[in-house]
Structure formats: structure tokens, C-alpha cells
Amino acid sequence: MFKRHLTTVNARDQVAVIKAMKLVISGEITLAVTPGRNSPKSELVLQAMDTESEIDAQIGLLVATSGSTSNPKAVLLSLDAIKASIAAVADELEIPGTWHLVLPLEHVAGQMTALRGLSAQSNLEAPTINAGDPMQLATYAKTIRNNAGPNYITLVPEHLNRLALINELESLKYFDRVIIGAGRVSEPTETLIKNLGLRVTRSYGLTETCGGIVWDGKPLSNVAISLSDIGEVLVSSAMNAFGYRSSPDLNLDTIHTGDLGRFQNGRLQILGRMDRKIKHKGLFVDLDELASFIQQEFSIENAVLSEDERIWVFCQSSEISELESKLIVTFGKHLLGLEIRFMDQLPRTELGKVDNWELKTDWIKK
Template structure:
């Protein structure tokens, strides 16, 4: 399927949760095949405001909102060719087209791509009912009703944690040929837990500007390219890139570049490296998330991974908060696993000591029922930092 677009109109498209998302399929199919570009948003809400007078680039099929790490809303313009390239390369990597189960809100890139992959594959997706929130029971019902010779779904790490905590949901997960997990970093302990349960997890890395995931299990899709610049910043290229941000040529010029060979690249704000032993890329964390405490650098992701390896911690986000003595203090917000007792700060520090440098041990702890999020699986780090006080 190829984009034949000759128009640059924009069609706001409300997409409901669960089965209501089925109503969006014809508009998405039309957009990919050359009709008006669609701007998906949550049914019952309002679309992201489009800059006055802005029209999508020729060839645009999807305009999707993204706030990145700054919280400033941007609208990435994705051509039909990029969406098709992403969907086709995904099926190629996973072993062939299949039937998809939509398990997350469909107006974000990860959710809408499940619908786009279904359009490209010519299959009818299934839907997890999300009224009242994602639950293990609703996932099990949808998984049991899903047909198809090959079956796929996509989750964020917090969803995977909840499903692995439920026996019936874990059994349902094992029936999928692949379970894509992205949107946020997956702790090694979580991936080990899923593998031990027989779940075929494929980790994904990407963003709205790359049509969603473009690196699977550390290896770029066949149509994607990855390199790291002199600062260790990850730069992504290939056929899945957006053309830029709607109505924001200034932001577009900042992060989208073209090299001397005519190849376009997107400059991320993530640090990463290529493991020469395995040939796989590793994301080390966001460049602007690094905490400087007592003059020493702390990568939040390393602390989060260590926290998630503790038996009592189900979810964790680590941020830096102002501190009169240390400049910044390492602060951990955690969700405790079902049935586990809430730990004290000293208990957590004792559990982490020896695995982390002393300066990386959390100095603040907040136990919460749910972590604030900016989008599916993406923690709202600024919001989480705001939950802490500057006191000891």
C-alpha cells in the first residue's frame, strides 16, 4: 500500500477507547491511501490546537501530538509512506502480518499505529475495553476473543507489570506471537520476569517523530537507521521519519537535519550506545534527566532499574529535586507491588546498597498508588518532582 496523497487538508478525528476505536479505521485507511490527513484525539476531549494558518505538508497522512520531554505540545506530520514503511517493516521483523489487539489509548502514536498496522495488513483488530481504565480482566476477555493465525499486541511497561501480576492475564499473554513493549524503558528485571513466564516480549524504541517504534530489541528495523553523535545523543534516520512539526518550522529546523548524502535525521534527546559485542543499541536515558548531586552525576534509569529489581517495587521513577546541601537530591517515587508492604526510605537504601554507588542511593521516597503520566507509559517527571518538598 502506498500513499498517493495530492491534498494537504487536515481532518480532526475523535477516537474512542476500546471498540469505539473501530470507527476510526475507515478514516485512517483513507488517509494512508491519499485522503485528508487525520489529527486523532481522545473522544470527548479536544484536539491539540493547530497553529493559525498551518496546513500539513503534501503527503501527510497523520498529524499526531507529542510533548516530548519539555511538555510543549508539538504536532508531528507523518507521511503515508512513513506509516506504511513502519508497519511493513514491523511485520517483517515479527514474522509476518497478523491480527492486532489494541490495548492502549488509540490517539497516541503507539495506539494509532496498532490501527495503522491493521489497515496495512488488511486485518481486523481487536480492542481492550478501556472504560474505567486498563485492567487485567478486560485484557483477558479481549485476548480470548481475538482471532487470527498470528496475533500481536503492544503494551507499555506498567501494563505488562499489571498483567504479569495476574495469572489469567499472564496465560493470555503467552498466546501472542509477539508483545511489543515500549513508550518507556523496560527494567531488565521485568523483561526477565516476562521471559520466565513464556511471554514473547519485543522491546521497542521510537517516538511520534519516527512513526512509533523503529528499533526492536536494540536492532533498527530494516528501513531505519541509528547513530550516536559526539555527545552520545541518539540520532534516528530512515523511511519512517516525520517531515516536521505542523506550523513550527523553527522547531523542525532544530531537530530534523539532512546530511551531505541527502539522508534525513531526527535528533533525539536520548543518550545511548551501541554494544559492539551484540550489535544492539542501548538507550541510557534522557540527556536532560541526569541528576547532579554533590557534584556527581546520577543517571535516573540506572536507579530505577535497581529499584525495580527489588521484590516490593512494581513501578519506579527517579527525579532530582532541589536540595540545600546537595544541590539536587535523588528522589524516588514508587508504586508497591500488590500485597507487598510499603518500604521505608532506609529499607530501600539498604536493598540498593552495594548495587549502586552511595551517591546514587535515593535520599527522598514517596510511595504512591499511581505515577503521574504524560502519555501512555511516559512518566510525567516534572509532575513527579513537584510531589516532593525541598525538605529533608
């Protein structure tokens, strides 16, 4: 097994990352894009990456998981897996186009967007905008209205929710495909997407699968999805990772995702995380169901977590006196004694997802 030194580039240096990505595609380097901001989690990412040690030359990218629910891990993505992912997406879209990169480059979604745009017959546009600011994103989207198509963009659901709040969701109509990953799209936003006729594709995947491998419930080419006896989603694909930096010999030919799913009309539906269905005071509680109820009933962003046999509810709002009583009336008296916290802002990852890891480390465990 031939080994080589790992090439590292900081995510904040977009130009240098894109230049390095070209060398990844040609097989000349193995790249690790290091976190763009300093934080306790960033330190954990760097530890997981072990940037000083040599690495198998078959690996194209060393990518950190988002770490939104647990400590981040460094995933080994081979060049073959990366190329298989690029090819599968190209097969699905059929027509090469321009990929617009607005996601952070330290995560797999941003890196794979860049690599698709750098691949043969495609183009890459990498504007220097903060996509977390909906007005900046909307303004940029409108600049492509006269571009020769097709135009593709990868976002997260929170981007769409924020655009809807400022009445700028329609700006996404200039993209021939808007691909969104995991997360909740609010009901009002879903309604607007349908009414505006936006071409939005829901993507499901993991860092360990080079990102999205199921689009709108349909597996991409060279992807096999199955369910275990308890309904866990299992993935076998040409895009599966080699393993992790800490355990490179781990066999990931079949990935146990930890997600529950089902097939309906031949399409995969994700029902939630297995570890989000817990036993509390002798009864089963679905934490995602609680979070969804709070979102729909009170129209507020929230996070519901379980730690030390207690259920914690974090709400991005001013205090709501009737919150606990409504949850008890709806779900049962076993929810008495919830730990409820109201916050000005929920912590978020670079991708806009609520950062449950930070809530646990900075709020619950302290």
C-alpha cells in the same frame, strides 16, 4: 505546496478514528486524533496541534508526543513515512496477520497499530476494553486462542507487569508476537516471560519515527542507527518526521534522540536519557540508576526527578523510613536532603508510563 484543512477526531470515538485512518492510508485526509480526556496537558496538546490552520497535504498524521517529560509537541508524519513504517514492520514479521488494538488512539503506538491492521492483507481487531485493567486484558487475550493466526498486539511494559501481578501473564501466549515499547519490565516479570516462552519483542522508537524502528536491538529495513561522539543515538530513516507543527521547516533527516546507547554484539542497547545524568553537589548522579535501585531494593514503583538543583523521589507506597539512608549508603553522602514523597498512586499517561510532567507541574512547582 498544496495545503488542506486538518481532519480532527476525538480519541474516545474509536469507530470514527478507524474510519478516518482508512482515508489517511488512501491519502484523502490529514488526521489529528485529539485527546480523549480533558486535562491541562490536553489543552497543551490542542495548542500544539493548531487544529484550525491548514496543513501540507503530504502529511498523513499530526501526532502529539506523549508529554511525559515536557510539554507535548505536534509531530508531522508524512504519508510516505507512514507507509515506510508499515512496510518495514511487514518485512520483519514476514507473514500478514491480525493486529489487536488496545492502546490509546491519541498516541503514535495506537495509531500505527491501527494503520498496520488496515493495510493490505492484514486485519484489525479493536476490542472495547480498558487494557489498563489487567483482568480485562487477560480475558480478551484468551478469546483469541482459537483465532487463525498470526495474531499481533502492541503493549507497554506496564501492561505486562500488571498481568504478572495477578498471575495472568500466561494469557499473552496466544499472540504470535507481543511488541512492547519503552519502559521498565520488572525483574520478576522478565523471569516469567522467559519461563513461559512468550514471544515478546522490545521496540525502540519515537513519535518522530512513526513509532518503533528498532526491534530487539536490530534496526528495521530503511533505518540507519549511529552514535554521536558522546554516545547519543542518531536516527536516519524513511520513517523520520517532516518536522513539528510549530516548526515545519525543521530538518529531521537525522534525529538526535536524546537517548544514550551502545552496540553490543551488533545490537543497539539503550542506556537511558542524556538528561537523566545530572551533576548534583559537584558529583554526577544517574537518576535512572537511583530509580532502578529503589525498584529492586524495595519492589515499589517510583519516579526520580531533578528540578531546581534538588532531587525528588516519588514512591507509590506507604512511608519507608530507611529509604534515604539506604540511598546514601549505596550512592554517597551527596544525596543528603532528598525530597522524598510517598503516594497512593503515581500519575500515569494514557500509555501507562509514569507522568513526570504531571509530577513536576502538580507537585514540584506547586
